[in-house]
Amino acid sequence: MAYLAQESGGSGTTGQPLGAYCDIMVRCEITRVLLLMVLQPSPQRIRPEHAQTLEKYAWGTTDDNNTNHLLDDDMFLLLQSVVMACQSRDIEALHLLQKDMWPKLSPEQNNLLQLVITEISQPSGDSAL
DSSP states (O other), X not given: OHHHHHHHSOBOTTSOBOHHHHHXXXXXXXXXXXXXXXXXXXXXXXXXXXXXXXXXXXXXXXXXTOTTOOSOHHHXXXXXXXXXXXXXXXXXXXXXXHHHHGGGSOHHHHHHHHHHHHHHHSOTTSOOO
């Protein structure tokens, strides 16, 4: 969907999507990051485009020249914090971030964030028996 919005979306002189297309791109970016956090792909199995997405939110990355940086600063920092909390498996931080992000996310995205927290706290590979 992000590809479609990027290809068919109107773009101004900066080359960035305008209006509703920008909103679609932002929604897709947030959903993409949350899905990657749910899936937790290993470095050997991650696709290059997914690795690039996660690199934008890596520990020391402050690349403001990224043309896909359509998120506002608050949402970018919140997503970056989610990625870092997932990498360090910090459940408390994820719960605090969930409270901050809840009003900013769609119901689908809130569900994904809850799945991330559940997966980090109780990995599906662990047996509950």
